[in-house]
Amino acid sequence: MGVSLLRTIPDQLQCTVTSMDGLNELTNTDTKNSHDAKLRIFDCDVHPVPKEGLTSLTAYLPTAWKERFDRKQAIHNGLNVPIRFRHPNGSVVRQDARTPDGGPAASSPEFLARDLLDRHGIEGALLNCFDAGGLLSAQTSTEESIVLAAAYNDYFIEEWLGGDRRLKYAPAVPTQDPVSSATEVRRIGKHSQVAAVFIPLVNVLMGHRYYWPIYEACEELGLPVYVHVTGIESIFSGTPTLAMGTADSYIERYAAVPQVGMASVASLILSGTLEKFPKLKFIFAEYGFLWVASLLYRLDRTWRGLRHEVPWVRKPPSEYVHERFLFTTQPCDEPDDPSELQTLISMLGHDVLCFSTDYPHWDNDMPDSTLRMLEPSARKAVFFDNAARAFRL
Amino acid sequence: MARERQRFKIGCSDALPVGQMKLVELNGREVGVIRLHSGELRAVMNRCPHKGAPICKGIVGGAWDSCGPGDITLDKSREVLVCPWHGFEFDLSTGKEVFWKRPASLRMYPIEDIEGEIFVMM
Numbered sequence: 001m002g003v004s005l006l007r008t009i010p011d012q013l014q015c016t017v018t019s020m021d022g023l024n025e026l027t028n029t030d031t032k033n034s035h036d037a038k039l040r041i042f043d044c045d046v047h048p049v050p051k052e053g054l055t056s057l058t059a060y061l062p063t064a065w066k067e068r069f070d071r072k073q074a075i076h077n078g079l080n081v082p083i084r085f086r087h088p089n090g091s092v093v094r095q096d097a098r099t100p101d102g103g104p105a106a107s108s109p110e111f112l113a114r115d116l117l118d119r120h121g122i123e124g125a126l127l128n129c130f131d132a133g134g135l136l137s138a139q140t141s142t143e144e145s146i147v148l149a150a151a152y153n154d155y156f157i158e159e160w161l162g163g164d165r166r167l168k169y170a171p172a173v174p175t176q177d178p179v180s181s182a183t184e185v186r187r188i189g190k191h192s193q194v195a196a197v198f199i200p201l202v203n204v205l206m207g208h209r210y211y212w213p214i215y216e217a218c219e220e221l222g223l224p225v226y227v228h229v230t231g232i233e234s235i236f237s238g239t240p241t242l243a244m245g246t247a248d249s250y251i252e253r254y255a256a257v258p259q260v261g262m263a264s265v266a267s268l269i270l271s272g273t274l275e276k277f278p279k280l281k282f283i284f285a286e287y288g289f290l291w292v293a294s295l296l297y298r299l300d301r302t303w304r305g306l307r308h309e310v311p312w313v314r315k316p317p318s319e320y321v322h323e324r325f326l327f328t329t330q331p332c333d334e335p336d337d338p339s340e341l342q343t344l345i346s347m348l349g350h351d352v353l354c355f356s357t358d359y360p361h362w363d364n365d366m367p368d369s370t371l372r373m374l375e376p377s378a379r380k381a382v383f384f385d386n387a388a389r390a391f392r393l
Numbered sequence: 394m395a396r397e398r399q400r401f402k403i404g405c406s407d408a409l410p411v412g413q414m415k416l417v418e419l420n421g422r423e424v425g426v427i428r429l430h431s432g433e434l435r436a437v438m439n440r441c442p443h444k445g446a447p448i449c450k451g452i453v454g455g456a457w458d459s460c461g462p463g464d465i466t467l468d469k470s471r472e473v474l475v476c477p478w479h480g481f482e483f484d485l486s487t488g489k490e491v492f493w494k495r496p497a498s499l500r501m502y503p504i505e506d507i508e509g510e511i512f513v514m515m
Contacts, residue, residue: 209462272462304493305480311459311466316494 040384041367042393043125044328045228045285045356046116050129050155051107060151060158065144074144085231085250087362092231097360105360109160109167116359117166120367123384124166125359126195126391128228128285129156132172133200138236142176146184149174153188161193168195168391170226175202176238178210182217189221195391196226196283201240206264207271215277224281224326224390227264229257261287262295265321269299272312274320281324281390286358289327293348296321321352326390328356329382330365338373345371350378354387398503403511409434412472414449419515425449426504426513427485429472435485436513437474438500442490446478448499456484456491474499 050056054075058066069075097105097115106112116122132152139145153171161169171188173181185197197218204210206227218225232239233253234246240260247253261284268274268282299317307313335341345353355371357364371382387393401419403426409415411432414425416439423439425448441448455469472485482491483499490496503514 272459276462301479304490305476305482307482307492308454308457311457312462312464314459315492319494 039121039367039379041120041122041355042384042387042391043116043122043357043359044283044326044354044387044391045330046106046112046125046127046359047130047361048106048109048112048127048156048160049104049131050152051103051159053104056159057148057151057155060154061147065147069144085235085247085253087250089362092361092363094360094362094364109164112359113164113166116357120357122357122367124168124393126168126170126226126387127156127160128170128196128198128226129172130228130231130361133198133228134230134232136172136174137176137200137202137230137239138232139176142174145174145176146180149181149184150187153184157188157191157194161191165193168193168393170194170196170198172198172200173214175200175211175214178213182213185214185217185221185223189217189223194223195393196224198226198228200230201227201260201264202238203240205267205271207267207269207273212273212276215273215280219277219280222279222392224283226283226285227287228285229260229287233257233260258288258291261327262291265292265295265325266299266317269317269320270303270310270313272310274324275312275314281326283326283328283354283390285328285356286330287327288331288333289329289348289353290333290344292321292327292352293344296348322349325352326354326386327352329353329371330356330358331363332365332370341371342373345374345378350374350382351386353382354390355383398514401513401515403504403513406506406509406511409511412453414453414474416449417513419513422515423447423449424502424513424515426511427453427472429485430470431486433486434504434506434511435488436502436504436515437485437488438502440500441476441478441481442497442499443476443481444478446476448474448476448483451475451477453485 058075061069093105099108099111117125129152136145136149139148149172156169161167171194173184175181188194189197199214215225230239234242242256242259247256296318303313303317357366367383371379374382399420403417409426409428411428411430414427416423416425425437425439427435429435437449439447439449452475454473454475455467456471456473458466458468473491474483474485483489484491488499488501505512
């Protein structure tokens, strides 16, 4: 007997499967948060895309800039951004998440709401445009990056936020110019569904004064800073570099990218930036989280001995992290024995974690299969409460 | 039953200038003695509570502070002993580690100046 596995993919992509082991487990993904129905869930990392790529942005560009991009055929050529690490299966985007009319995954707010939120019992989600992040930090023209950031943000605010209050948004800023980034934060940061500011990192450590104008604007508006892997680390001049050179493959870069998170956390603390902006909070998305415990042990121990080099760091580094940082859970590293993961999380503290799916990307973690070994109180904190505090839900 | 303390004569008070650690061996143990800016004396076992380093051979400096990134001040009125191994800092007025949330403590011995002679009790 043939069984349709996933009702949401377009007809041409649907497949049928005859009797197979594990089928019940597969179909159970359709249940809403089945094993603990009362758990509230907020997804801290979801990636929408413009429906027709950069072409969708033209309506949001000033006329002269649109003409400029048209003449240089930038829109059609993806602004000539050279190839970045390619997923060995062709795309990081899940084929099963394409819209019913065959559009790109996560290009329709209505379908995303059905396929992600309704299907998995997720109460709300923070949208951040992964493509915008990569483009804005690597775009060769700073002036163009400023214009494109505004176009991206206006597009998502107009086309995505109006219809569904469950969707929150982290607008991307043109990090190549921190002053313009701060202007962009102040321009749109008061929108009721803007819940954070996405800073696509450039190759400057996050504690550096370079970022201070952006931090000042974020703190002024009560918005946390949101940073996310951009996928172009170590590829372009000016983007964050990985230690000892450019990785040779997608998988190598994937494994090494937590370095950026480690260096950023250390920099934010030791530079005194957290003292300079005492109310500012930071969310690190998709950099992993198990390394945080190791980093904090090292930071605390070293601060204990060399504190006088950075006397503006007024308390043990780990205290800043527990007060001001969150790390998204996806991609969740998974020891064979779940109790080992529980032990590692207990070493770190679940107060610094917030659940994320990374929808619609291939390495997603859905609620029913993520961190199930945690105690109910810890699950409550990780899946909702921690995010609720950071994003003022 | 508590062991009775012995009193050891270190030397003349005049031979111990402010802020300079002097190492002596008493009853088989190395002890650092120092006169603070306040005039008070301290006798410290020459062993860091962290990893057992000869802490009395470390820097005796002041306390660094800051109002924010880029700003530094140095309060020399506070004598801070810095372990030569891992740099852990101890306030010599109290013997307690500076700034740490669960501060370790130096092993300190009673010390007194009696008519120009310095004595350590241990």
